[in-house]
Structure formats: structure tokens, C-alpha cells
Amino acid sequence: MGSLGSEFDAISEALARAFGNEPPSSPVAIDPFRNLLRLVLDAQRGLRVDQAIEALDRAGWSDDPEALSAVDPQELSDLLRDPRGKVPAGVVPLLLRIASWVRDHGGMDALGAIDTETLRDELRSIRGIGSTTANRILLEVLRRPTFPISRSDYRILIRHGWIDPGAEETEAREVVEGTVADDPDAMLRLAFWFESLARFCKATAPRCDRCPLQPFLPEGGPLDPE
Ligand code: SF4
Known part of the structure; x- marks a missing residue:
């Protein structure tokens, strides 16, 4: 199972294809x-x-x-x-x-x-x-390169095995921040991508077959966030 950081280039390409590559205007x-x-x-x-x-x-x-x-x-x-x-x-x-x-x-x-x-x-x-x-x-x-972790972001990170189910918010945030360190525009774009993924990654049942992150799931499919 890959880490978010090790697969990040391919993940970025997939998300840019699905949702666009521009950071939201600010x-x-x-x-x-x-x-x-x-x-x-x-x-x-x-x-x-x-x-x-x-x-x-x-x-x-x-x-x-x-x-x-x-x-x-x-x-x-x-x-x-x-x-x-x-x-x-x-x-x-x-x-x-x-x-x-x-x-x-x-x-x-x-x-x-x-x-x-x-x-x-x-x-x-x-x-x-x-x-x-x-x-x-x-x-x-304030344009600081930090990532606001929402509940759905947390769920996505756990389902892909990029963080452990018991991970604290700070740990989850730092895993994401490590991918695009010190670049607020890249962080804004990433936050927009994760927000866009929420429509697939529902709390009740993920719709992986339609989701651009489907190729990056662990073997056997999404892990249980509970
Ligand atoms: S592939 Fe599945 S688990 Fe991963 S973000 Fe998409 S819906 Fe969620």
C-alpha cells in the first residue's frame, strides 16, 4: 500500500484531470x-x-x-x-x-x-x-501553507490507508501538508480537490467506481474509517 507522498504525482494528475488544475481564485x-x-x-x-x-x-x-x-x-x-x-x-x-x-x-x-x-x-x-x-x-x-482537514478529508485518508484510523487531526494535516510544503496555492488546489472528492466519498457508502482516486485504493478496496 503506497503512501500519499509516494503516489502524489500520479494522484495529482488524476485529480487535475477530474477537477481542473487551477487553484480557486482568492x-x-x-x-x-x-x-x-x-x-x-x-x-x-x-x-x-x-x-x-x-x-x-x-x-x-x-x-x-x-x-x-x-x-x-x-x-x-x-x-x-x-x-x-x-x-x-x-x-x-x-x-x-x-x-x-x-x-x-x-x-x-x-x-x-x-x-x-x-x-x-x-x-x-x-x-x-x-x-x-x-x-x-x-x-x-492569511495564505499560510496549511491544510484544513474536514471530516470527509479524514475519511478519505483513512479509507486509502494514508493515515491510521486513530490518527489525530494534527497528524492527518501534516501527512497532507508534507506533499506540497510551503506552497499556499498548491495547498488551496489540494483542498479544492479533496472537497470535490467528498461527493464520492460519502460517510455511509463510498462510490469508488466513479471516483478519480479509485486506482489508488489499497488492495481489497477502501479501509473501514470506523
Ligand atoms: S476511491 Fe473510494 S474511498 Fe477513495 S476517495 Fe474515492 S470514494 Fe473515497
Whole structure:
């Protein structure tokens, strides 16, 4: 059974044929704080992200961490209320916490001087920011070569025998990061490919016969992720 690293060139070719070879476009350089907010909101259930971002734009808070961090929570809650009058629990304090974190560092540009491990630890210590979201922020907003492992990514890695079923998230992430070290564009493309594989690699039953990774399965087929 090969490792992800040893078969990576052939795997990349197969995935590029199936899903294309361009890294997803990234507008983050233009408006990084707005994109950070979008990514954080995207991870919340029951929220219309586009409407929430537009409301923050109108209020002038989507590009100003200092202003957002000082907003009255009730005012922010009123702004984000959907047509049914609801705001998902935890969204308002989470936005205030993330804005305060950026403000305390002196703005988005200042984050560029901080090493990746420190940023990862700090992001994960913010209540409401999970490991996948922290790593997505690192990759998609701060352009650090890190790989945000989702549940379906984890499942794919186990089914191919590229990690052990009991592997920690950090170990799984490092296995993937080792294939395209220090290249955020390559990492973005890889994350897009893995996301595209999720439609085949369902939790209940993998559809390997239609999947571009089928030639890279272990002998005997996919391993059990449980
Ligand atoms: S070949 Fe099967 S196990 Fe591998 S990613 Fe595709 S669906 Fe999942």
C-alpha cells in the first residue's frame, strides 16, 4: 500500500484531470478582514452569510476590526437579524471576539509578522473557532501553507490507508501538508480537490467506481474509517 507522498504525482494528475488544475481564485488580498469574517460566518449554522456580510458592509464594520470590536452587542444582533427575527446563538459574541483579536494585534497586516503555529494556537483558543476553521483562516485568508482537514478529508485518508484510523487531526494535516510544503496555492488546489472528492466519498457508502482516486485504493478496496 503506497503512501500519499509516494503516489502524489500520479494522484495529482488524476485529480487535475477530474477537477481542473487551477487553484480557486482568492480575493483575500483585496479585503482580508471582510474575508476573515465571511469565513467565520460560513462555519455557523442557520446564518445567511451573504446577507450578514452585506449588513456589515452597510454598517461600515466589515473592513474595520477596531470599529466592529467596539460595537454594542445588541446593535450587532439587530443588524444581523434575519427576516424571521432570528440570529443564530453565539454569532454576535464570536464576531466581537474575532474583531478584538485582530484589533489587539494591530490589524490584518500585522498578522503577517506572526508565525503560523502561534496564529493557529491563538485562533483555536478563540471560543467558537474550531480546528478546521482555524486552518481555513490560515490558508485562505492569511495564505499560510496549511491544510484544513474536514471530516470527509479524514475519511478519505483513512479509507486509502494514508493515515491510521486513530490518527489525530494534527497528524492527518501534516501527512497532507508534507506533499506540497510551503506552497499556499498548491495547498488551496489540494483542498479544492479533496472537497470535490467528498461527493464520492460519502460517510455511509463510498462510490469508488466513479471516483478519480479509485486506482489508488489499497488492495481489497477502501479501509473501514470506523
Ligand atoms: S476511491 Fe473510494 S474511498 Fe477513495 S476517495 Fe474515492 S470514494 Fe473515497
